[in-house]
Amino acid sequence: MSIAENIAAIEQTLHGTAARLVVVTKTHPVERLREAYAAGARLFGENRVQEMAAKQPELPADVEWHQIGQLQTNKVKYLAAFVHTVQSVDSLRLLLELDKHAARHQRVINGLLQFHIAQEETKTGLSLPEAEAILQAPEYQNMRHVRLTGVMGIATNSPDEAVVRGEFQQLKQHFDYLKERYFAASEAFREISMGMSADYPLAVAEGSTLVRVGSAIFGSRG
Numbered sequence: 001m002s003i004a005e006n007i008a009a010i011e012q013t014l015h016g017t018a019a020r021l022v023v024v025t026k027t028h029p030v031e032r033l034r035e036a037y038a039a040g041a042r043l044f045g046e047n048r049v050q051e052m053a054a055k056q057p058e059l060p061a062d063v064e065w066h067q068i069g070q071l072q073t074n075k076v077k078y079l080a081a082f083v084h085t086v087q088s089v090d091s092l093r094l095l096l097e098l099d100k101h102a103a104r105h106q107r108v109i110n111g112l113l114q115f116h117i118a119q120e121e122t123k124t125g126l127s128l129p130e131a132e133a134i135l136q137a138p139e140y141q142n143m144r145h146v147r148l149t150g151v152m153g154i155a156t157n158s159p160d161e162a163v164v165r166g167e168f169q170q171l172k173q174h175f176d177y178l179k180e181r182y183f184a185a186s187e188a189f190r191e192i193s194m195g196m197s198a199d200y201p202l203a204v205a206e207g208s209t210l211v212r213v214g215s216a217i218f219g220s221r222g
């Protein structure tokens, strides 16, 4: 199946749900991104800063670029001029850096708090107390150029559906709690980024608003 056919098939499963598709374009050359764009995709996700910064000028300006991989503070300057959402916010330090650089470009960068929901030790992300410590910090409350718009998580890579479903439910619970406790007045805080090629239908059933899908569109990254 072609990129366009794969995107159409995924869009069909998302139709009538709250979820939008982030096409994960990491490792793929610009021509394949153009194909995805021609098929209607507008939200693109990359996990390496340099790669995103190199591709961004090659695509139309209405692409929403999402940073989905861990972001080091010293790399923020390479994407501050254009990134729409940093889905991998895992520290107050990163938020401060995003705020500083976004201010220089007179823009606002969206951020998702990334939670550790998987059983695997290696997957990064915040615990709920860590996230609350960020939200209660005076420095956070003074930020004017970053806006938190929701949460993100990566489930365990497991064929056990009950495990994966439980992790999605946990992320949804974190979202609901933070929404009520810190963002009740914020319409912008509404995103739950969860679900990848292997598990996005399950994530959508559990309330995902952003699915991040790569290999189901482009084939395996080899």
Ligand SMILES: *Cc1c(COP(=O)(O)O)cnc(C)c1O
Binding pocket: 024, 026, 047, 068, 069, 154, 195, 196, 197, 198, 212, 213, 214, 215, 216
């Ligand atoms: C690579 C990646 C994806 C997409 O994974 P696929 O299995 O190819 O759909 C989603 N989220 C994150 C954070 C990734 O790094």
